[in-house]
Each structure stands twice: as structure tokens, then as C-alpha cells.
Amino acid sequence: MANINNVAKKARVSIATVSRVINNKKYVATKTREKVMSVIEKLDYKPLYSAINLATKRTGNIGFIVWGEHFSEIEKFYSQIFLGMEYSARDSDYYILLTTVKEKFNPKEDLPRFLKYKDVDGVALAGRVPTSLIEYLENQGIPFILIDYGIPDKVCNSVVMDNYNGAFQAVDQIVKSGKKNIGFIGGSYFHPSVKDRYRGYKDNLKSNGLGDSEYFDKFSFLKNVETSPEIGIQGVKHLLSQNIGLDAIFCCNDTTAMGALSELKKYNIKVPKEVSVVGFDDITLSSFCTPSLSTVRVPKLEIGKESYRLLTEIIANPDSTPQTSIIDVEYIQRRSS
Amino acid sequence: MANINNVAKKARVSIATVSRVINNKKYVATKTREKVMSVIEKLDYKPLYSAINLATKRTGNIGFIVWGEHFSEIEKFYSQIFLGMEYSARDSDYYILLTTVKEKFNPKEDLPRFLKYKDVDGVALAGRVPTSLIEYLENQGIPFILIDYGIPDKVCNSVVMDNYNGAFQAVDQIVKSGKKNIGFIGGSYFHPSVKDRYRGYKDNLKSNGLGDSEYFDKFSFLKNVETSPEIGIQGVKHLLSQNIGLDAIFCCNDTTAMGALSELKKYNIKVPKEVSVVGFDDITLSSFCTPSLSTVRVPKLEIGKESYRLLTEIIANPDSTPQTSIIDVEYIQRRSS
DNA sequence: CTGAAAGCGCTTACAG
DNA sequence: CTGAAAGCGCTTACAG
Secondary structure, three states: OOOHHHHHHHHOOOHHHHHHHHOOOOOOOHHHHHHHHHHHHHHOOOOOHHHHHHHHOOOOEEEEEEEHHHHHOOOOHHHHHHHHHHHHHHOOOOEEEEEEEOOOOOOOOOOOHHHHOOOOOEEEEEOOOOHHHHHHHHHHOOOEEEEOOOEOOEOOOEEEEOHHHHHHHHHHHHHHOOOOOEEEEEOOOOOHHHHHHHHHHHHHHHHOOOOOHHHHHHHEEEOOOOOOHHHHHHHHHHHHHOOOOOOEEEEOOHHHHHHHHHHHHHOOOOOOOOOEEEOOEOOHHHHOOOOOOEEEEOOHHHHHHHHHHHHHHHHHOOOOOOOEEEEOOEEEOOOOO | OOOHHHHHHHHOOOHHHHHHHHOOOOOOOHHHHHHHHHHHHHHOOOOOHHHHHHHHOOOOEEEEEEEHHHHHOOOOHHHHHHHHHHHHHHOOOOEEEEEEEOOOOOOOOOOOHHHHOOOOOEEEEEOOOOHHHHHHHHHHOOOEEEEOOOEOOEOOOEEEEOHHHHHHHHHHHHHHOOOOOEEEEEOOOOOHHHHHHHHHHHHHHHHOOOOOHHHHHHHEEEOOOOOOHHHHHHHHHHHHHOOOOOOEEEEOOHHHHHHHHHHHHHOOOOOOOOOEEEOOEOOHHHHOOOOOOEEEEOOHHHHHHHHHHHHHHHHHOOOOOOOEEEEOOEEEOOOOO
16 A cells, blocks of 8 residues: 555655645645646555544544434434434545443443544434433533433533424414314423424414413323333323313324324224324334324434534534534325324 | 553553553563553553554454445344444444445445545445445455355355245244145345245245145246335235135245235235245334234344454454354244244 | 564644 | 654564
């Protein structure tokens, strides 16, 4: 493999000049630059990253951390976000190191190697993530961003989707279709995304003159456990048992909506005629189930790309004030509403 | 951050000695070693990978390449294999760099950066992968392994599951349940895994005295296109139209079996009573569909771990003769058969 | 068992 | 605009 010395020698310049050329620095005579370029071409010279990294005191790595549980879910939500980051990274000089972290995370023992050895320039945390991990990164001064997550009382750099407006719009569509008694089913109430979706639901109903606090009491089914089809099933059972004339359900996400759909089927309740159902996320299943699920599409790849942009910006400028990128979502009309 | 000089000075030894200690080399007096260790501890010293890599002329990276199409599929087959590799890599000193490659791959333009810059010590190729990529790696002398794939006329280091025996056993179970007219539905006939499963199917029927070439002609539905539920649907239609007393179907994988199941439902044919169905892979859906699908379980994490072992062995020993690791599979009895 | 020194392949002031 | 030289933080013969 050719190195910088070979190139310099063959081009009859110093290695400093070669370095200037490959880094596109100014102050290189056009003729010199061209000559060096042609030699680089001829020798098929590629600079060695470990040498660059050593000299510039960077690592060239970005960590991507996600719960093992989340990564192994059927839906590839976080894998797609990762892929979005990877797409961006391809054209740059960072590698994305994907790793998972387990439920009971202990910073002393379970630290990914790239953190232990300070072998990343920054880290992206996808979804819910141990608080102790976040604190560790803060203490160590490692630049990081939160994706689709947030912590109360803590302002972090983050990328989120527009949960509030997505929910607001979805519920608006339900109302426009003539429904009046619209339930909400949700789990993971600790998750900021769910909170915002719930807010969007309530605010829309209020703005449409439909909901007040009594209404929300009756029509909300919220559990503080991880969302799942099971929550949807329980939610339907509960709402139905209340005898409140339920004619629509807005679920905090598609997974929950899947459970709701299957439970309604059991009761022989027609969707969307009797009860319409709308979810959030647009997971793959949503377009394939029967009836296909109306939902709010979350552009995962775009979230990944924006995450890359934000994180590299922060790495380059560690002392900037924390910012939050909000990714637009889009209501998708299908058969269930 | 402490470096090797700080440690050496504080421990009153040379950096060579510190290096020996951190690399667990012999020829260090116990007392010296202990002293150095305690200083390392006190200073929280971690060696810098870019320096190590530069000095040892390694990269510390392993590439993991998969088709974009495969990575984005619902089923997380290859993601799980990746995760298995990652689990192994955690305790070692390699990072796994995951990237995707597109359908029409051009080695001149679409080379992942870690290949272009020779920034990996080895590469794992997961699933079907462009032949030109494999040739590129061979020409460049970059150590690589094939996972769940193979190329005719080319002996490569590879990790595969025991497709033949898995199919053989599955069909054996079908026969034992009393079925006699057992169809085979498959796509991706170019894929060695499918070929081996088909062979297992035929050999079992032969050994049970059920199948001959005429039988296989009648009972086989094989397409040379990517497997999908659609293939399963077509297969059922075809086999049924033949009026051959079909009473069981062995599908080349679960995805195909899903299509078969749904099509049988349309014809109101009872599974498994009238026609039993068995798949291969044990994807997540298989235990959740109705009826749940009997299948052959492929241990993805284990494949990943074995892949890591094999690849690192090859990296350490590039001139060893190519070897193939075969991972055991397991028949899983569920409701569909 | 230990240390001095060269070397890995880059970047970056500094001097000209 | 260009080059000589120091430096990044390690490893590795070599000599003792």
C-alpha cells in the first residue's frame, strides 16, 4: 500500500504538500496540486485513518446505542433510524458503531467498549435509554443526542418527531369523519412521545368543542407499562365496558392499535363503521392488516439523517446550546377510519 | 486523558514496560507488573486505539455487509445475525461496521468506505450478495466469509445452517403424521439454502419410499424469483389445480408458508387436517399466526457468533484452507402440521 | 527482566 | 506557496 512518503517522493514535493492536497487546503499552486493528484491517482493512494486519527486526536467513530429489547422487536423502527444515519455517514468520514445495551444497565460493567476506551467522537441514543448512561455521557463530556426520547428536567440535544401535531391532525380527521366519542389508548406513559400524542389528542378535541376533563377521564385508557398489543386489547375491553358510546379510538401507536383491532374483531364490532381506529408510527404491518390501519407516518430514515447532521454539528461545536430537531409526520388515511 | 508516557513516568519504568504489561507479555517482574497496574488503575489509563492500530498495522474493524433489501425486510434475520457477531465482538478488540449495499452494485462506485480505504481487517457478507463484491474482496486479498450464502464453483469460508438435515427432519415429521402427498413450494432457486432444503425434502421422501422423479415433478413448485408470500399463494393454487390429492406442503421458508396458509384459508381447506404446512427459519410471525406454523428453527445469534469466530480466525491466519461451519437447526412442532 | 530508540503514517505550526 | 521537523501514542526489535 502506498503511503504519503511514496506519493511525496514520486511527486517531488514534501509530505506536507501532499497533506495539503488531500485535505483540500489553500495555498497550493495549481500545478503542484495537479501533479500530486495525478501521482495519488497513479499509486491508488488512500490515507490511513489510524494515522489521521492519531495525528488529529479524533476517533472517526460515532456510537449508536439502543436497548437490546427495542432492537430485537419485530418492527425495525430503530434499525431504520440507524440506517438513515449510516446513509449520511457514508459520504463523510465517520463510522457508525451500532451496539445494544441491556435493561438493567450498570455504567461500571456494561459500558460499550467504544465508551470505555473513549473511542467515539459522539453518541446517538435511540429511544428509551438508561438514565445512568445519559449521566455518564454528560459527566465524561462526550457529545450525544437523544433520538425519540427525552428526560424531564433535562435539556438535551435531541431529534424527535412532531408527535403533538401528528396526533392533533389524526384526531382532526377522526372528528371530520363524524365521530364524537373518541377514546385514547396508550402505554409507556413515561415516554415523552406518548405524552405529546396524548396532548395532541386532547387539544384537538377541545378545539373542536368535544372534550373536557370529564370526557377525557371517561375516554382515556393509559397504562404506565411498555406499549404492546396487549395494552390495546385491555383498552378496548375497558372502554367498551364503560358504555360511553365509543365510536372511535386513537391509539398511541400502531402496535397498540393492532391489539385494539383484534379485540374489536372478537366483539364483532365493525371497523370503521361502528368504531374507527387510528394509530401512530406507520409500522410495516399497518398496511397489511385487515382492515389496513390509518396512522401517522414517521419518516425513520429522515430522522436518522437529521440525527447525523445534528450530532456531527455538536461534535464540531461542543459548546453550542442544546437544540431539538422536530421531524414532520404525515397522516395516512387507510381503511380503519 | 492519561497516556503511556504518564503511566511510565509515574511508575518509574519505560513505556516499553508499560506496553508489555497492558499486552500481558511475559518477561515482566511481578513487582513491576503490579506497580504499573496500580498506576494504570489510578490514572484510569486506556490505551488509544488509533495509536495501537497505527503501530500494529491493523484497523480493528470488521465490515458486515448485507443487501439493503434484506436489511429492510420485516423479519430481522440478518439483523439478528449481526447482533450475534456484535455480542462476540464486545469482548474483543474489533468493531463491527454494518453497512448495506444495493441491488445493482458497482465496485467502482458503490464500495463502502471501509473497503475503499482498506479500513477493515475482514468482512462478513450476509445473505445473497453481489458476485462482483466477492470478486473484489478476493482480488484485494481482504479476508471474508459468506453467511447463509455460497457461489457455485467457488470455495469460500462460510457459515451456513444445516439446511439439508433440517428439511430432511421436517419432512420426516410430516410423513410420520401420516401424510403421503407432500408438495414443495420454493422461490429463490438460485440460493444454495433453498437447493439444500429441496434436496433434503426429496431425499427424505425417497428414503421413506414415497417419492420418485415423477412424484417430484408433480409435487414441486419452484420459481426462480425471490421468495415471498406471493410464491406461497401461487404454489398452493398450482398444486391444488393439479388434483394430486395434496395433503401436506413443505415450504422453502416461513415467508412462503405464510402465503400458502392464507391461500389455503381462502379455499376453506383445513390446516393441518386436510393439508398440513411446514416452513423453515422460524421467523417471529410463525408463532403468532393462526394456526401457528411448524417450522425449522435457525439460531440467528449463534450463526453470528460462529461467524465472528470464523472470521477472526481467518484474519489471524489468512492462508488457511477455506472452511465451512454448519450450524445445527431444530424442528419446531406447532399447530399447522 | 528492562530501557533507548526507531518506526507506524499522518498533521501542523514555524520559518522561509 | 513550500519544506523540515516535531509530535500524536503506541509497538517492537535490539542491546544489555
